[in-house]
Amino acid sequence: MTTTPTPVLLDGKVGIVSGVGPGLGRSVAIAFARAGAAVVLGARTESYLAEVQASVEDLGGRALGVVTDITDPDQCDRLARAAVDAFGRLDVVVHNAAAPDVAQPFATVDLDEWRHQMDVNLFGALQLTHSAIPFLGKSGGGSIVFVNSMIVRKILPNQGGYATSKAALLSAAHVLARELGPQHIRVNSVVPGWLWGPSVERVLRRRARDQGSSVEEQAAELTDQIPLGVIPSSDDAANAVVFFASDLSSVITGQSLDVNGGEVFH
Amino acid sequence: MTTQTAGLLTGRTAIVSGVGPGLGRSIALGLADAGADVALAARRVDTIDAVAAEVESRGRRACIVPTDVTDQADCRRLAEMTNTALGRVDILVNNAFTEEDWREPFDGFDPTRWRAPMEVNCFGALQLSQAVVPYLRAAGGGSIVMITTLSVKNPVPLLAGYAASKRALTTAAQVLAQELGPDGIRVNCVAPGHIRGGSLDEYFAWIAERRGVEVEEVAGEIASMNALPHLATPDEIAGAVLFFASDLSRMVTGQALDVNCGRTLG
Numbered sequence: 001m002t003t004t005p006t007p008v009l010l011d012g013k014v015g016i017v018s019g020v021g022p023g024l025g026r027s028v029a030i031a032f033a034r035a036g037a038a039v040v041l042g043a044r045t046e047s048y049l050a051e052v053q054a055s056v057e058d059l060g061g062r063a064l065g066v067v068t069d070i071t072d073p074d075q076c077d078r079l080a081r082a083a084v085d086a087f088g089r090l091d092v093v094v095h096n097a098a099a100p101d102v103a104q105p106f107a108t109v110d111l112d113e114w115r116h117q118m119d120v121n122l123f124g125a126l127q128l129t130h131s132a133i134p135f136l137g138k139s140g141g142g143s144i145v146f147v148n149s150m151i152v153r154k155i156l157p158n159q160g161g162y163a164t165s166k167a168a169l170l171s172a173a174h175v176l177a178r179e180l181g182p183q184h185i186r187v188n189s190v191v192p193g194w195l196w197g198p199s200v201e202r203v204l205r206r207r208a209r210d211q212g213s214s215v216e217e218q219a220a221e222l223t224d225q226i227p228l229g230v231i232p233s234s235d236d237a238a239n240a241v242v243f244f245a246s247d248l249s250s251v252i253t254g255q256s257l258d259v260n261g262g263e264v265f266h
Numbered sequence: 267m268t269t270q271t272a273g274l275l276t277g278r279t280a281i282v283s284g285v286g287p288g289l290g291r292s293i294a295l296g297l298a299d300a301g302a303d304v305a306l307a308a309r310r311v312d313t314i315d316a317v318a319a320e321v322e323s324r325g326r327r328a329c330i331v332p333t334d335v336t337d338q339a340d341c342r343r344l345a346e347m348t349n350t351a352l353g354r355v356d357i358l359v360n361n362a363f364t365e366e367d368w369r370e371p372f373d374g375f376d377p378t379r380w381r382a383p384m385e386v387n388c389f390g391a392l393q394l395s396q397a398v399v400p401y402l403r404a405a406g407g408g409s410i411v412m413i414t415t416l417s418v419k420n421p422v423p424l425l426a427g428y429a430a431s432k433r434a435l436t437t438a439a440q441v442l443a444q445e446l447g448p449d450g451i452r453v454n455c456v457a458p459g460h461i462r463g464g465s466l467d468e469y470f471a472w473i474a475e476r477r478g479v480e481v482e483e484v485a486g487e488i489a490s491m492n493a494l495p496h497l498a499t500p501d502e503i504a505g506a507v508l509f510f511a512s513d514l515s516r517m518v519t520g521q522a523l524d525v526n527c528g529r530t531l532g
Contacts, residue, residue, distance in 0.1 A: 249509070
């Protein structure tokens with residue numbers, strides 16, 4: 001096969017990615033590096049940051065990991081400033097950090113569980129955005145990408161804390177798109193459905209156990225709802241993030257794009 | 267964007283319908299920059315001759331097929347000639363729409379005049395999509411992109427037929443996404459708003475002359491209604507089409523994306 005050039009859709013750009021764990025955050029960081037961007041990684045767990053930073057550098061990319069709890073305003077400021085200090089500019093912020101959803105029926109849940117989801121998923125993302133805006137403005141504009149969830153399109157019971165926090169995040173994205181547009185900062189959301197990875201495999205194993213069936217049968221129940229017939233990978237969701245970070249979407253703001261194999265249409 | 271997208275569509279062949287001097291041309295050239303060979307279809311040969319030369323100057327192959335998308339035989343011929351001349355069909359961009367001026371108030375008008383926009387904008391796109399499906403299947407899958415409009419969400423008076431035709435197309439795209447998903451054929455919609463150049467700029471010039479102001483002042487007033495204070499050019503809108511045409515959107519189907527500088531939020 002002849003050598004095909006790799007599209008460098010983020011050539012020269014610098015992006016922050018929050019919530020860099022072994023799943024989507026990692027995939028976004030790698031995709032950004034392949035697209036030519038320098039990446040600044042935020043997460044609470046230092047070992048995750050180290051692994052992803054090493055993986056990016058193995059590809060010949062540039063990365064910096066900063067231990068960050070996005071619910072802490074000072075740590076958000078530190079993460080934003082670290083990007084500019086290390087790489088001279090800031091063009092993109094990807095809000096991937098989220099609290100894991102906890103399945104609890106509303107009738108008996110302690111609403112502090114819902115407040116925690118809101119604290120991380122909504123206010124954490126907004127806090128980091130606050131910190132980043134002054135630096136995005138200096139670059140002459142930029143792109144903010146919120147990682148949302150199919151839960152806002154297709155409600156499942158017992159995930160009210162998660163669903164409401166993500167719905168609030170979607171509305172916040174619209175507000176920010178309107179308010180930051182005059183500064184040429186675009187704000188969009190990627191809405192992944194099921195993504196193959198450790199947490200989905202855990203869910204399928206639990207369902208298989210509860211129902212006395214196999215992981216394969218449980219996966220088939222999911223893919224029956226998906227026109228393209230497979231569960232998307234985290235790379236597929238990461239590519240949508242790259243799109244919104246890149247100049248391919250230069251006239252797109254305030255929008256949400258679903259990556260779900262066609263399970264839900266928007 | 268030209269060097270950034272190189273490699274995105276290497277080895278792929280695209281058909282673009284309704285290639286005139288505006289959006290169709292920008293889409294065709296964007297696909298070529300990304301590495302695709304392009305079949306150019308329109309009713310008038312003089313326009314597509316010029317665009318074909320521009321495709322070839324980018325080192326890609328072009329194929330010219332005069333086509334009226336309301337004619338089923340023309341649609342089948344376009345698909346077959348593309349496959350014969352360029353070897354395969356991977357991507358279809360349904361950009362053709364009628365340029366007839368059918369603006370008129372609903373009150374007292376002949377509803378059969380809706381047949382023209384419905385025949386071209388909806389049935390034309392569906393007919394051409396049907397014609398390419400066997401070739402997309404043979405290629406192992408592919409991507410159909412419908413060019414719709416802001417009027418799907420924000421219809422304006424006097425354009426009921428146009429808005430309804432594009433809304434019908436958007437819904438049909440969702441059904442096609444479900445039915446063709448198992449074949450690996452994705453179907454998505456790009457909905458532009460105002461597009462600089464061509465008839466819009468003529469309209470701005472007409473207003474500007476009547477008011478005794480500069481064209482850019484008129485354009486600026488329209489742009490200020492958007493979250494991004496800008497009116498998209500055809501080249502900028504083409505970025506979204508490239509996303510849906512490429513493997514960046516490998517797991518995205520049945521979706522509709524507004525490309526309108528944040529005129530609408532969704």
